[in-house]
Amino acid sequence: xxxxxxxxxxxxxxxxxxxxxxxxxxxxxxxxxxxxxxxxxxxxxxxxxxxxxxxxxxxxxxxxxxxxxxxxxxxxxxxxxxxxxxxxxxxxxxxxxxxxxxxxxxxxxxxxxxxxxxxxxxxxxxxxxxxxxxxxxxxxxxxxxxxxxxxxxxxxxxxxxxxxxxxxxxxxxxxxxxxxxxxxxxxxxxxxxxxxxxxxxxxxxxxxxxxxxxxxxxxxxxxxxxxxxxxxxxxxxxxxxxxxxxxxxxxxxxxxxxxxxxxxxxxxxxxxxxxxxxxxxxxxxxxxxxxxxxxxxxxxxxxxxxxxxxxxxxxxxxxxxxx
Amino acid sequence: xxxxxxxxxxxxxxxxxxxxxxxxxxxxxxxxxxxxxxxxxxxxxxxxxxxxxxxxxxxxxxxxxxxxxxxxxxxxxxxxxxxxxxxxxxxxxxxxxxxxxxxxxxxxxxxxxxxxxxxxxxxxxxxxxxxxxxxxxxxxxxxxxxxxxxxxxxxxxxxxxxxxxxxxxxxxxxxxxxxxxxxxxxxxxxxxxxxxxxxxxxxxxxxxxxxxxxxxxxxxxxxxxxxxxxxxxxxxxxxxxxxxxxxxxxxxxx
Numbered sequence: 001x002x003x004x005x006x007x008x009x010x011x012x013x014x015x016x017x018x019x020x021x022x023x024x025x026x027x028x029x030x031x032x033x034x035x036x037x038x039x040x041x042x043x044x045x046x047x048x049x050x051x052x053x054x055x056x057x058x059x060x061x062x063x064x065x066x067x068x069x070x071x072x073x074x075x076x077x078x079x080x081x082x083x084x085x086x087x088x089x090x091x092x093x094x095x096x097x098x099x100x101x102x103x104x105x106x107x108x109x110x111x112x113x114x115x116x117x118x119x120x121x122x123x124x125x126x127x128x129x130x131x132x133x134x135x136x137x138x139x140x141x142x143x144x145x146x147x148x149x150x151x152x153x154x155x156x157x158x159x160x161x162x163x164x165x166x167x168x169x170x171x172x173x174x175x176x177x178x179x180x181x182x183x184x185x186x187x188x189x190x191x192x193x194x195x196x197x198x199x200x201x202x203x204x205x206x207x208x209x210x211x212x213x214x215x216x217x218x219x220x221x222x223x224x225x226x227x228x229x230x231x232x233x234x235x236x237x238x239x240x241x242x243x244x245x246x247x248x249x250x251x252x253x254x255x256x257x258x259x260x261x262x263x264x265x266x267x268x269x270x271x272x273x274x275x276x277x278x279x280x281x282x283x284x285x286x287x288x289x290x291x292x293x294x295x296x297x298x299x300x301x302x303x304x305x306x307x308x309x310x311x312x313x314x315x316x317x318x319x320x321x322x323x
Numbered sequence: 324x325x326x327x328x329x330x331x332x333x334x335x336x337x338x339x340x341x342x343x344x345x346x347x348x349x350x351x352x353x354x355x356x357x358x359x360x361x362x363x364x365x366x367x368x369x370x371x372x373x374x375x376x377x378x379x380x381x382x383x384x385x386x387x388x389x390x391x392x393x394x395x396x397x398x399x400x401x402x403x404x405x406x407x408x409x410x411x412x413x414x415x416x417x418x419x420x421x422x423x424x425x426x427x428x429x430x431x432x433x434x435x436x437x438x439x440x441x442x443x444x445x446x447x448x449x450x451x452x453x454x455x456x457x458x459x460x461x462x463x464x465x466x467x468x469x470x471x472x473x474x475x476x477x478x479x480x481x482x483x484x485x486x487x488x489x490x491x492x493x494x495x496x497x498x499x500x501x502x503x504x505x506x507x508x509x510x511x512x513x514x515x516x517x518x519x520x521x522x523x524x525x526x527x528x529x530x531x532x533x534x535x536x537x538x539x540x541x542x543x544x545x546x547x548x549x550x551x552x553x554x555x556x557x558x559x560x561x562x563x564x565x566x567x568x569x570x571x572x573x574x575x576x577x
Contacts, residue, residue: 191431199418202416203429205399207430
């Protein structure tokens with residue numbers, strides 16, 4: 001019996017996602033009891049398509065945060081990318097080609113942040129903070145601040161489902177998670193993400209090219225940002241310079257809720273996945289419970305604080321369990 | 324003791340930091356399969372000299388010769404490729420990663436298309452083998468380094484040097500932070516390395532340990548190489564005075 005409880009304790013301490021799933025089940029039961037509409041397939045479909053975009057941003061954010069970096073311009077990059085893709089589509093370019101070019105723009109933008117950090121030896125927080133204005137400004141200049149509607153192009157992507165209830169965009173996000181997990185766990189690049197985030201000096205002295213690796217991390221982040229922008233454009237059907245603003249904070253919040261500490265070197269994308277789901281679930285449940293949008297916003301913010309508290313308590317528990 | 328060819332040699336090596344001459348015109352020979360201890364007071368230039376040899380710093384002047392050929396060491400990787408493997412004082416391990424991945428850090432084995440996937444099995448096998456060769460008592464290469472003792476960490480860091488194919492192992496103060504039993508362990512490790520035909524450079528403050536394991540004793544003082552002596556040809560007092568800089572001139576004549 002002692003051993004069983006010890007094992008259970010270990011499971012909870014070492015895997016944040018087990019804890020997150022438990023919280024999700026409790027919230028679902030409670031919300032379902034108050035509002036039966038919560039437990040319908042239709043609401044599930046809705047929820048999954050709501051988390052798809054944030055989910056992809058959180059993939060990139062997980063990689064960067066584990067490597068000790070951060071990109072707080074991801075939301076602005078989404079806006080710029082969505083606007084450029086929309087403008088290209090409106091000019092008559094085929095949707096897939098426009099989407100591809102849009103993703104390329106996002107990769108270039110994110111990579112430039114990485115290059116800036118290396119050349120100026122500046123923290124990525126500052127460089128990406130400054131980049132928010134640059135991306136927003138360029139998007140405003142390109143669109144003259146107007147809404148860019150794409151008139152039903154990519155609707156098959158934005159509202160299509162698999163098996164009748166899983167949104168296609170959620171399936172794409174899921175693929176993004178599988179890819180991120182594979183990169184982090186099974187590739188050399190992924191190991192370098194952890195090594196550089198944990199101890200950059202050790203990584204350098206072991207012969208790892210830090211600059212080249214960092215640029216690769218930012219390029220990967222850019223790919224996820226670009227893909228997220230295209231999914232958002234497909235789902236909403238229009239873009240403007242403010243599209244996506246604030247999303248980076250939700251994504252970073254989901255990463256932290258998923259148990260990846262901001263200090264780098266630790267964490268995994270499985271936790272992030274459940275962090276994103278929990279985030280979406282709570283937003284959805286608050287809606288279903290008829291809570292005012294103002295209080296919803298406050299609740300979501302508090303949630304991050306709770307998650308940070310749990311993460312640091314968990315680190316303490318882990319230490320005492322190992323000792 | 325002259326006939327032996329040095330495996331590693333520096334000729335007129337210099338490095339300055341601003342106005343400080345950290346390493347002054349150092350000529351130094353390291354012989355294969357032997358343990359050479361590098362002694363000196365704090366700030367004598369030991370660490371700088373080692374960093375020049377292992378590619379962490381670039382020399383301002385002078386040459387490094389490895390196995391009779393002049394070497395161009397522009398970075399840590401060049402040194403690794405020449406078989407020079409430093410183990411730094413703070414070990415430079417990645418705490419949250421396991422023993423195996425630390426041993427292969429920066430040198431990961433891969434397979435699959437374009438070699439993008441990690442070959443964890445081959446890394447596990449090779450790292451276990453290396454640890455066995457040095458009689459380590461680390462039971463599992465999948466244990467995170469954070470869970471290991473100070474002595475075991477030293478073993479992992481040395482293991483990394485061996486996995487790299489290093490045959491000139493540089494140990495920077497390997498026992499500085501260790502207890503009595505763990506210090507024994509590291510001294511045994513040094514003897515095992517020599518028995519396996521490795522060349523060892525040992526930087527240390529601890530004279531008793533040095534006299535116990537070293538074949539050669541080199542002393543630096545204020546950035547200069549005071550001299551290198553065979554262990555059985557010096558007394559403890561000689562070495563101490565070399566370190567302190569007294570009688571250094573007399574000794575150089577001897």
